[in-house]
Amino acid sequence: MRIVVVNWRDPWHPLAGGAETFAWELARRFARAGHQVSFVTARAPGQSRVESADGVRVVRMGGVFTVYPLVLGWLLVRRGRFDVVLDCQNGIPFFTPWVVRRRTRVFCVVHHVHDRQFGLHLPGWLAAFGRFLEGPVSRWSYRRHQSVAVSPSTVRAMRERLGWTGPVHIITNGVSIAQPENVVKSRVPRLVCLGRLVAHKRVHLLLDAVAELRKRWPDLVVDIVGRGPGEAELRARLPEGVTMHGYLPEEDKARLVAQAWVHVSASQGEGWGLSVLEAAALGVPTVAFDVDGLRDAVRHGETGWLLPEGTDLAKGIAVALDELDHTYTVKCRAWADRFSWDRSAERLTELMLGHDVEPGWEAR
Template identity: 35%
Template structure:
């Protein structure tokens, strides 16, 4: 983020809210890196009981508003209406895009960050309230947003926005990062599943407990450790007793970062039954500790699990418990567990918070340029072709000058003499024109795939490509769990 730029971030919670999860950590890790680069970031959120109205967290000014959820967008709008000058607004609420233009009376660059597209249950789809909500989130939202840029952490989340909400403007993929963990795992002697999630309905932890109940009965000594806080806590404790897993499941509540990392080092496996979680922070963090992940095949989460290598993606909830049991059985093999841990870490190493901050800053720069171009000034404008991207890999040793010749949202990566470029909004034919401007004529060109968008334009190591290695044996019949772990 350019030094001196002022950014207003708006979301429901900040990273210190009791119910904060991956979405809040995502925004916080990016915002604090923008501050480190010299930007000024103000973050407006709701105020939980006992929290300060204003606090500086890692250089980010956090303003908290009391009252209902609807209060805090008005706080942000008051800042803008009273003349506070921000170069751009980063909206994590889906509420600000239309309101900023209407209430302030001027066009302010807005980038929306979307972490999930919740699905309505059948009983909700025809209620008057949901009908209004669908209109606000669908046709009206599309009309008011126009070509405003949206950032999502995963490729499948972008597909959901196109398919279910009909968004036509530019949507850029900005994956989360992680912090490398170099310490050796301290895996417990007994099989342990660690779940890190806010205790909110979207995480479907009730489904997790229900599906793990028969697994607890069949796997000797199985422990399930759930770290997180939220309104579902008392209900989940009651459900654990009702399904007979209270002696095997511990709901720890919200824990400090170091405690969370300690539990991940001890874990055999992490798991998720979330239905609208697109952030992927927890999945990548567990992989950084060498811990595989089992999840439902929902948008967002599934993008961050390499099925058969760093965990399993389960197509239906009915198979979730059996899959967890099978993976735990696989991990009783010490050699297989070590290989799985190494592959998980190699995958996590491809995700970097500095890159995430840079990519989202580029989207902000793109949107500022789009607004300026509408005012008649200069700036780069990109239309709804952002779903198309091309990877260009230069010959070894080639390092052409690219300054001023690429768009703000194009990504250049240099590593060990290799140069890769991700050209957003370009097909292979358009990429040839870019290479002509760069004076390069023997580069390799290919359309970008999911991996290129998630981890960048350089190739993945062999351990993460090809047939799944280590081999998965988690389709073995239920009831064949054996313990050969070293502990």
């Protein structure tokens, strides 16, 4: 097949996150299987306009907002060259059905519904416009096409909050974190937090919890790994015992996570929570709130702890530290082993070829 993946960013973009990992891990596997794959995305300062990586042709154009019309124009000129479009929605999709041929198969890939997050990042009028595009305009634009979601939470949110009526297939994330050798667990209580430093991740809640936790565990330390627009504000209020590492190479990140006792996610909602799966693959359970995506990625009482939204995070982490034992490590690794980028790529390939695919999530 001739496949084009359109995604807001690529995995080398300074603000790349789990959505970029998902799009790229699948794209490179499609290319490895012999398909012709283009990855069309925005261009960050210093990035080349066109390059090839892992057999995928990467084409970059535009910035945060201008990427949308530029990509549509690029596709319109080449509308006869592709068999399949994977239109990845990051709050707002690219509306590729407007410009490609009617017989081109378009799949709208949705990680999570952003309606409640637009207000955290945008002024009121622009947030309302974003919700309009994500809801009624998207629902109409993709009404004749199939969609892909990464979790049951996303499917439910698409149905209930966006009024989505067409077929939605679940294609789960895989896990590809490095497995460091000779890692010894920290001798002192150690927490780790992975992810982009943006408002909806609510990393400040973890910082607020540290002082209370250190009253009981004075030697407790916290490692925060990631970068984003909220980094400077968080650094300005770091409590004692917390280290912000920014970006880390994969092997260094894995070694740091593997030493931790518990991974913490304070996010208000995710499509899935790729960091949860990465931590689980290293035997580290997660404390998270019982919100979209994270309730799918964390098995309460087995691979971590789900806290009711509004719960005091310090108390939730304290419960986790008290209950933590080796069984969590074993169950975390077993849970992560169920997810594979190869299997996800194979499943999506079958959908793109027009084949019927048996439900995948229920078998897990």
